[in-house]
Amino acid sequence: RQQLCFLLLQQAMLPLLHLLLLLFSLSSHSIADEIFDVRQHLATVTRYDVAKKIGNDSYVPAQIADGCEPIHLNLVSRHGTxxxxxxxxxELDRLASSLQAHITEAQEHKSSLEKVPSWLLGWTSPWKGKVNGGELVVQGENELYDLGIRLREKLPKLLGDEYHPDVYAIKxxxxxxxxxxxxAFAMGLFGGQGNLGLGKQRAFA
Structure with missing residues (x-):
């Protein structure tokens, strides 16, 4: 029974141990030379612009083939960041506590921390103390807003009709x-076509 409990505990700790090994082996440079960007290493939740190193002014639209004219657009998009x-x-709070405990233990044993990424020393979760979560953040708003603008500029003829909910179905x-x-997407798509505020926004459904 003791052996079974040990195996179960070992299996439960494996994901955390793997993460720790990854974090401690990501850089071979000293802390002073560290340029590690954690935003590029978040797997499926890495933002597209960070993963592909796309700046605000580096978007290159695809070209429409000669002789072709868009007549209909269906867009299925995930929510923004x-x-x-x-x-x-x-989980992030628990991870921060665990990482700090390991670093403290290493310091007490006078182990070298040269290969520990500088951002990891004293790291705490940016969301520590927050009660609610999961909401769209500013970066996510901009992503969808900019997508609407790009589509409007890319397809001016297709998206040039006056707004009507039967023509532009946004669900x-x-x-x-x-x-x-x-x-946010519709604000970018229909910006300048209404009478609301300085941005001449319009209501939509």
């Missing part, structure tokens, strides 16, 4: 980050 959910924020789930993404 969001904050972590409450569950993920708790989103009831999850707040999804509906907020749809709003």
């Amino acid at each position: 969001r904050a972590p959910t409450k569950k993920r924020m708790r 989103a789930t009831q999850v707040p980050r999804a509906s907020a993404s749809a709003v």
Whole structure:
């Protein structure tokens, strides 16, 4: 029974140990030379512009083939960048505590920390203390807003008709980050076509 409990505990700790090994082996430089960008190493939740190193002015639109004219557009888009959910924020808090404990232990044993990324020393979760999570963040708003602008500029003839909900059907789930993404996208797509505010926005549904 003791052996079984040990094996179960060992299996439960494997993901954390793998993460720690990855973090401690990502750089072979000293702390002073560290240029590691954690934003590029977040797997499926890495932002597209960070993963592909795309700047605000580096977008290159695809060209429409000669003799072709777009007549219809269907767009299925994921929501923009969001904050972590409450569950993920708790996991990040636990990870920060675990990492700090390992670093403290290494310091007490006078182990070398030269290969530890500089951002890891004293790291705490940016969402520490937050109660709610999962909402669309500013970067996510800009992503969908810019997407709407790019489509409008890319397809001026196709998207040149006056707005009507039967012509431009914009749908989103009831999850707040999804509906907020749809709003940001439509603001970029229809910007300058209405009478609301300095941006001449218009209402849409």
